[in-house]
Amino acid sequence: MSISxxxxxxxxxxxxxxxxxxxxGTDTVATRLMELTAxxxxxxxxxxxxxxxxxxxxxxxxxxxxxxxxxxxxxxVLVVRGNSTVMMSLEATGVNELIPVFDNVAxxxxxxxx
Amino acid sequence: xxxxxxxxxxxxxxxxLRRASEWLDAxxxxxxxxxxxxxxxxxxxxxxxxxxxxxGGETALSAPIRxxxxxxFDPGGGEVGVTVSDAGLAxxxxxxxxxxxxxxxxxxxxxxxxxxxxxxxxxxxxYRHEAGRNHLTFGARWKLP
Numbered sequence: 001m002s003i004s005x006x007x008x009x010x011x012x013x014x015x016x017x018x019x020x021x022x023x024x025g026t027d028t029v030a031t032r033l034m035e036l037t038a039x040x041x042x043x044x045x046x047x048x049x050x051x052x053x054x055x056x057x058x059x060x061x062x063x064x065x066x067x068x069x070x071x072x073x074x075x076x077v078l079v080v081r082g083n084s085t086v087m088m089s090l091e092a093t094g095v096n097e098l099i100p101v102f103d104n105v106a107x108x109x110x111x112x113x114x
Numbered sequence: 115x116x117x118x119x120x121x122x123x124x125x126x127x128x129x130x131l132r133r134a135s136e137w138l139d140a141x142x143x144x145x146x147x148x149x150x151x152x153x154x155x156x157x158x159x160x161x162x163x164x165x166x167x168x169x170g171g172e173t174a175l176s177a178p179i180r181x182x183x184x185x186x187f188d189p190g191g192g193e194v195g196v197t198v199s200d201a202g203l204a205x206x207x208x209x210x211x212x213x214x215x216x217x218x219x220x221x222x223x224x225x226x227x228x229x230x231x232x233x234x235x236x237x238x239x240x241y242r243h244e245a246g247r248n249h250l251t252f253g254a255r256w257k258l259p
Binding site: 020022023024027053055056057059060063064066067070085088089092093094095097098099 | 164216219
């Protein structure tokens with residue numbers, strides 16, 4: 001389980017999460033995800049393309065962060081591989097309709113700061 | 115028509131949840147079950163066990179959880195059912211009201227998604243409470259091309 005980030009100037013932060021966002025994995029990264037998404041950036045990309053598994057507890061962490069980002073007037077988007085188990089989780093809960101999802105980082109970054 | 119079954123006993127911890135996932139995944143791979151239904155089952159198993167751990171109370175945490183895996187194959191396809199049996203507080207997920215999915219992020223509540231996932235990803239869900247234990251069964255089926 002790992003979480004890392006990269007800042008591109010003042011406006012954009014990209015966060016990469018890998019491993020499994022089940023109970024154990026989410027316990028490991030949830031606090032750090034909140035800290036990283038709390039930075040005063042215009043756009044936040046959360047890249048889940050290396051993620052192998054997304055349980056509801058992980059989706060809860062993503063929703064909490066996305067709401068906090070939105071409340072400060074910024075935008076959070078996700079990067080998810082199409083036809084993956086992670087996409088299956090987002091579609092089953094309808095969260096892919098609430099947080100914009102892209103299949104590549106470049107498109108996601110443009111949308112996050114656009 | 116052929117069938118096969120297996121059992122696993124686990125404790126109510128995050129590590130044990132991962133062991134259960136690996137057991138289910140390995141059993142399905144060993145029987146060449148297609149990936150899409152298996153991935154749905156892995157998500158359902160994770161949600162079922164998480165519910166036991168989070169909402170089942172002290173007895174759920176202290177008593178073993180029994181998992182029963184049942185395969186059925188016929189020439190046209192197959193199905194896999196998983197039964198999670200726990201000694202926690204009685205809870206029938208089938209009786210929980212269905213909530214409308216939120217239309218905006220503002221409307222979204224962070225909780226309650228586990229049951230939404232199980233309902234959306236399983237092909238069937240059954241529940242009974244017997245001899246002081248919850249028995250929740252969920253399954254996935256497939257047709258061969």
